Amino acid sequence: MRNRQILYVHRPEERLSVDDFELVEGAVGQPGPGQVLCRTILLSVDPANRAWMQGRTYRDQLAEGDVMAGFTLSEVVADNGTNIPVGSVVACAAGWQEYAVLHAREVSVVPVLGPLTHHVSALGITGLAAYFGLLRVGGVKGGETVLVSAAAGATGSVAGQIARLKGCRVVGIAGSDRKCRLLLDELGFDAAVDHRSAGFADDLRRACPDGVDVYFDNVGGATLDLALRLLKQHGRVVCCGAVSQYDTGDPASVEGVRGVPGLVVTKRLRLEGFIVSDFAGDWPVAVRDLAGWVASGDITVLEEVVEGLETAPQALVGLLAGDNIGKRMVRVGPDPV
Amino acid sequence: MRNRQILYVHRPEERLSVDDFELVEGAVGQPGPGQVLCRTILLSVDPANRAWMQGRTYRDQLAEGDVMAGFTLSEVVADNGTNIPVGSVVACAAGWQEYAVLHAREVSVVPVLGPLTHHVSALGITGLAAYFGLLRVGGVKGGETVLVSAAAGATGSVAGQIARLKGCRVVGIAGSDRKCRLLLDELGFDAAVDHRSAGFADDLRRACPDGVDVYFDNVGGATLDLALRLLKQHGRVVCCGAVSQYDTGDPASVEGVRGVPGLVVTKRLRLEGFIVSDFAGDWPVAVRDLAGWVASGDITVLEEVVEGLETAPQALVGLLAGDNIGKRMVRVGPDPV
The missing domain is CATH 3.40.50.720 (NAD(P)-binding Rossmann-like Domain)
Structure with a gap:
């Protein structure tokens, strides 16, 4: 099984360009004890992705050669001694790739309310x-x-x-x-x-x-x-x-x-x-509130879903130039059946 | 009775200079109904005095020709139908002058604890x-x-x-x-x-x-x-x-x-x-705490008292250059008997 990945290969001297990334094929990892194998469904494209290239923020600076980092909505497709059921939809930072092995503590199970895209946008x-x-x-x-x-x-x-x-x-x-x-x-x-x-x-x-x-x-x-x-x-x-x-x-x-x-x-x-x-303990309450407002029509969800992992570099470059309306995300794989 | 005053006569193009001020003699005002006549004892010299020349802050911008503004510790020497006893020591903003007429609401009576200079410095x-x-x-x-x-x-x-x-x-x-x-x-x-x-x-x-x-x-x-x-x-x-x-x-x-x-x-x-x-309601508690720490020796009071209203311009120019240690103030008149 192949794992398409996008690497961050070049630190931009000025503005970010699609040439700062490279699409490669890697192996799909095997989850070790306490780990899960996640299949990426949706990849969130965020301005912060660019900030991570500039220095230490609330996470380590990205290093050239790393799989590009990013928040994702993923499906657990295999586990090794965790209590996360296969088939669960999880929020995590699996990065710009089709598959990722993560520790159980690095993923959080999403109680799905409405379309999955909403869990990347208004509920994400x-x-x-x-x-x-x-x-x-x-x-x-x-x-x-x-x-x-x-x-x-x-x-x-x-x-x-x-x-x-x-x-x-x-x-x-x-x-x-x-x-x-x-x-x-x-x-x-x-x-x-x-x-x-x-x-x-x-x-x-x-x-x-x-x-x-x-x-x-x-x-x-x-x-x-x-x-x-x-x-x-x-x-x-x-x-x-x-x-x-x-x-x-x-x-x-x-x-x-x-x-x-x-x-x-x-x-x-x-x-x-x-x-x-900083507010992780209160996420469930917030998601419930937000889902209620979306359901009642009080919040209109603005989303842009672009298709295919390979579109991610251009999606981010464009986002930084302000060409998005609402939440931009990349569909990397299909919703779970 | 004369009232020596220092006017702010020139908006500095660059750094403040003593030439931006002028010493004049004006009349001593008469308090109208609800007003008091205050005699300046000590004049506080503060970096904010310079900021007031630059634009609107929490007070109106100073205009050329104004008596220079400043916080003072003053003695009420006459009153007109207020409930502030003559002889009271008050904190106010009487400006750079020997006498000022102020509304009763513009002065606050100071319950004196220790030397008056402390009410300009650590307790001011x-x-x-x-x-x-x-x-x-x-x-x-x-x-x-x-x-x-x-x-x-x-x-x-x-x-x-x-x-x-x-x-x-x-x-x-x-x-x-x-x-x-x-x-x-x-x-x-x-x-x-x-x-x-x-x-x-x-x-x-x-x-x-x-x-x-x-x-x-x-x-x-x-x-x-x-x-x-x-x-x-x-x-x-x-x-x-x-x-x-x-x-x-x-x-x-x-x-x-x-x-x-x-x-x-x-x-x-x-x-x-x-x-x-912003914390005016809690000043009495704060002054009590501070006075206690000063009395116990937990807080060492640093003060510089320069003598005579006419020294105020140089005192402020020097303060802005950082030549003070601790609280700088000008003695304009003697302590009340």
Whole structure:
């Protein structure tokens, strides 16, 4: 049995390119004691994939020659003395390959609710990031103004919709007129601003005439700087990602955020970072909430599924350029029968 | 009766100079209904005085021609239908002048504990900033490593000593070898690093071999950037001030902080700003705690009292260059009899 894999073979000097990857065929491993063999169903494509190339984050830096890392939804097809039934659907980080051997503790069984793709999107890592970021880190309350960047992206689109559900006024920032229309017409945002427009700063100011209580930040950089200026006293920034800064060969050259700490002091702001695994104990509750909102139609799920492991490099390169709408994922294999 | 006043007459193009001020003689006002006439005893000299020239902060921007603003300890010498007894010592913002008419709500009566100078230093705004910043915003716990910048300054020296009292390992950053020695020999810091030394970054890393839990930031800029790199996962930054960025004619040119939001996300940091008036309801408790620590010798009070209102401009210019040790204040008039 063959195991198609995509290796990360070249550290990009500047922006990531498909040539930084290589498709190879490896062996399918055998699970040792306490291990399972997983078959990849869906591979999540995330901006963080690029950040992992730049240095140590919450995981080790990727090394050239590694199987490219990535979050997956997989099926357990063999086990060796674990209590995970063969046939289980699990969330794990199996990487860009068709098969992976993982320790039982590295996979978590997914109680399937609806289509599997939802467990990569609204009920997956990005949906959970929106949920915990907005509700726990941001602590949003009804009536507040919530600003969301990368608002047509996987996390932003869910964060904005949860904020709307909670009775907030929601302003989205996205990278095209088409995305802005989608936010307004399909996701119920109160305002949407195109960050590629020449009048972006003024447009954003006009969209937030009374200031911003919570900024859900997926991008960092100049947009964060602008948002700091719009935040009210005691405003909060949910630091979820910094996608504007990932796709560079020289992270140290990234321009800094000028409003820190000046505006943080004078306006008594709070900036707080998080990753979803900090809230792992509460995932079941969050998934139940999210699934309920999806079922009731309160949350519209935006997904893009591209076909075949070999499309993953282009899917990631394009994602970093902002060509996705909603959650992008790669179908590596069929759903379990 | 004359009222010597110092006006802010010129917005500095670059660094503040004594020529940006002018000493004049004005009239002593008469308190209207609900007002008091205050005689200035001690004038607090604070880095924030410079920030007020740059734009709106938590107060309106200073305008050229204004009496220079400043926090004072004053004596009520006349009142008009208030319930504040003549002879009371009050904390207020009477500015750089010998007399000021203020509304009763603009002054707060100080229950005097020990020398009046302490009510400007350890028991004044800067001591309170150290107290609330470290304990409420930072939430320090025994055993943590606390890093303090401008550690020989008015706020930093108290913050570091409170951290030591709470059982933390305390590392101070200061601007001379003499200041560093003071931190080690007289204030009980565990380590001290000179930010003007060529090997500053390496020295700081060596002084914090296990990383930093809480960074009490008085300076912003490159030191904050460095501290972000040393913070542990879930580390906190208490954003108290940004003195490195105040003394410029062009605040927009200040270099940004590069670790935001990248390191904030990956290490799940929290940065939070505050000003002491946010905790006004709890000042009496804080003053009691601080006075107790001063009386027991647990906190050594560092003060510099310069004589005469006319010395205030040079006192502030020098403070911004870092030539002070501890709390700098100007004696404008004698203590009440």
